[in-house]
Amino acid sequence: MSDPFLIGDSLSGGYGRGVDILHSCTISVKEGEIAVIVGPNGAGKSTAMKAVFGMLDLHEGSVRLGGEDISHLSPQDRVARGMAFVPQNANTFTSLTVEENLEMGAFLRRDDISGTMAQVYELFPVLQDKRRQTAGELSGGQRQQVAVGRALMTQPRVLMLDEPTAGVSPVVMDELFDRIVEVARTGISILMVEQNARQALEIADRGYVMVQGRNAFTDTGEALLADPEVRRSFLGG
């Protein structure tokens, strides 16, 4: 078994000096694979992802990217190392146009970004039509596409998504998942937190079920979907 590309290894920590929210939690994703974190409300799913991205104070454990320890890096530095993060809320620049949003995603890049932008437009054709509109004028699903597109503009090696389908209709959700699979096929690792556990696990190479800040079950997506205990407790039968 090859070493995972990105791993948050036995992470414990919380916000500031507060109590720990995570307890020895391990999350990893291999190159080009999709890893999904699911679990009940308040289980620490988003917190685990933020810990991997450096937005949490770690008391124990380490985060390694491509074998290098990046635990001490700030989120901004992690962006420069090839990690991209799409927050759950306020994940677009609403007063900027779609195209400007994408440009801002590529802010750190000094090379020609038109190729990447074309790829994003290819992935989300609707954005090309609306590229002169401000993001604030778009629908919820389109805005999520802008958010993912903005993150992709950094040409990341890992794309982290915090509940990308929150608040969008089931049809849009299915489409977003399709796009995410497409992104993974280009070799980008994907780590995401999802409320819609069943659908998310269906596309997941690896699934993490979290309960109260701990790993409860970890397996392939398929295996978790088949696991009767996981089904009973977390997938509603």
Next chain:
Amino acid sequence: MDPLNAIVAFANFVMLPAVAYGSQLALGALGVTMIYGILRFSNFAHGDTMAFGAMATIFSTWWLQAMGVTLGPFPTALLALPAGIAATAVFVLLTDRLVYRFYREQKSAPVILVIVSMGVMFVTNGLVRFVIGVDEQRFADGARFIITAREFKELTGLKEGLAIKSTAMLTVVVAIIVVVLLFWFLNRTRTGKSMRAFSDNEDLALLSGINPERVVMITWIIVAALATIAGVLYGLDKSFKPFNYFQLLLPIFASAIVGGLGNPIGAIAGGFVIAFSEVTITYAFKKVAGYLIPAWEPQGLVQLLSTDYKFAVSFAILIVVLLFRPTGLFRGKAL
């Protein structure tokens, strides 16, 4: 009835002064709105920053004049502007480094920053008075008029004259150039877009790798330039007196709020709304009325409010906007 003379009188006493004053207010309000959009507080030191910028420019002007350098028909101050802007930029960057940055790192509440800006206002005000004194300074040179009232009368044969002060015209032209440049910068350059992005969503800007300290630095430099230009134009048009700049704070903030704090287009619109209302309401319409309705001999000045109440105009407009449209004419927040 003599509408032509009435229009000329109106243009001479209301339109032209209001356009010049509106340009000055717009430039001032742009500075306030930029600070609000990026640094997220109302900068009460802005009026005094304008005074500082004007002062720095005045000194360079005097130096240039002493060296025998002039700009012919244009005021020498125009040539001295870059030096004034540079000095003001250094000054505001210094205040940022010594004062504001600490609170930014602490993530202090905006109201704390407002009080801090009050301290900076005191210091700047004291500094300006200390260096140049409280007296009125005139530094305008070059041609005084593009066309004088007499020339206009001879040219058109009208009874009423239209005098176009060169400083008023200059104010408008410079303001237009500055605004075009600013909007080009904000909408077309990478740095400008990153500033708008930062103003829109600070967290996401950080996630995109935008360096906040660089954004803040560029903002201060732009604000220094805007404040200096506004201060110099106001000084050329009226005259330089430190206390006047402090008093501009109310109309400038009224302009920025009326337009929508944080919105540059709003700041410009707000500046002209305030300026036109102020000049129109405090102008004595006796002359204009005389041309329009010759039979009517008004007893008073036909003035809605005496000029001493010009603050009341800014204030009244402000209150109306706060009551009916608290976000301003153009939705505020975000460059």
Next chain:
Amino acid sequence: MTLKPRDMTLFLVVFALIAATGFLQSWNVALGILNMGLVSAIMALGVNMQWGYAGLFNIGVMGFLALGGLATVIISKPPVVEAWDAGGPRVIFALLVGTAAIVAAILAWKRIPAGKARAPALVAILVVGFFVYRWLFDPAVAAIEAVSPARAGNLGGLGLPVLVAWPVGALLAAGAAWVVGKTALGLRSDYLAIATLGISEIIIAVLKNEDWLSRGVKNVSGLPRPVPYEIDLQNSERFVERVSGFGFDPVTASTITVKLAYAGLFLAVLLLLLWLAQAALNSPWGRMMRAIRDNEVAAEAMGKDVTARHLQVFVLGSAVCGLAGAMMTTLDGQLTPSSYQPLRFTFLIWVMVIVGGSGNNFGAVLGGMLIWYLWVMVEPLGVALIGGITSGMPDGFWLKEHLLETAAHMRLLTMGLILLLVLRFSPRGLIPER
């Protein structure tokens, strides 16, 4: 709440500074500083109620002080009978009509359902109201101002004892604060700031321009006093006899007696207010205020009407400022509208509150007295300092001339620096809130 030994020491230091001025310079100067310091302390108390208790940002203190000043004129000056006959009732009627127009406009806005008719109706009421008001107002004002303009030219006042003006000043300020608060509270905090800044400029403009009311820039002098006049004391045999018995010069003694009388009056008011302010702060009302300040959202969720509470404390604090303004004008014995400068009468009060300790009444009092002392003393100190620096320079050297000339402006610089340093290194002030 009791004062800690450290706080007591701070107060003693301030009194010692003032006493030192008495010993080194003159007791007249020292008592002058003390009196204005006491008034400043009351102003700081008022601002502290708004900022310290509730986090409201009022930068129109000057306007409320000036309203207090106006109250002293209206209450204590004897009426100018000819002026009243010339146009008094008409002016008052005009003002009533003006107010009625505004009230009618507000009612119209509330009563008429939103639609096409509402805005035109509002505008019509205001425009008609304005012209009727001006039609009534202008001739009356002209008539009043024509009555012996060199001596009067205004309506004068009610001729009541000047002490009555103090609570009336508080009422006037409270009324203005209610109007401002009603419109600007509940919006963003900087909007309140700008609105208060605006109203204060307007109040000053009214005082400067409405000659029929306050004689404008011609000033109103010779306001009656609540304490005896020096000259009467000097003419009183008993007084002269008594002070001579102690070996004092009667002239000096009379001025000091007058100043001491003022100090006694001011101290009594200050202590009363301080007691009330402390009681309020420690009452359930005060606790609720601070709870709202610390977390508006939570307080609102618990069913507190945040805007109404804010209005309450804003009006109260402004009333205290109005009272202080009336006291100050009484002390000066004259109303000089052009002397109201925002840096001196708004922002300096803020320095007092922040240096003293926002949220703490004792802190505000301490800050008021200390900063006032510094404000007075920095100027001579600055001049002395500059004199020292420039003593080595030749006479007539431009830099020396310039420095000596501008040394007086050291004040603003110093006050700004004090404010910035306190905010940076001791943001809770000398006597922090607890």
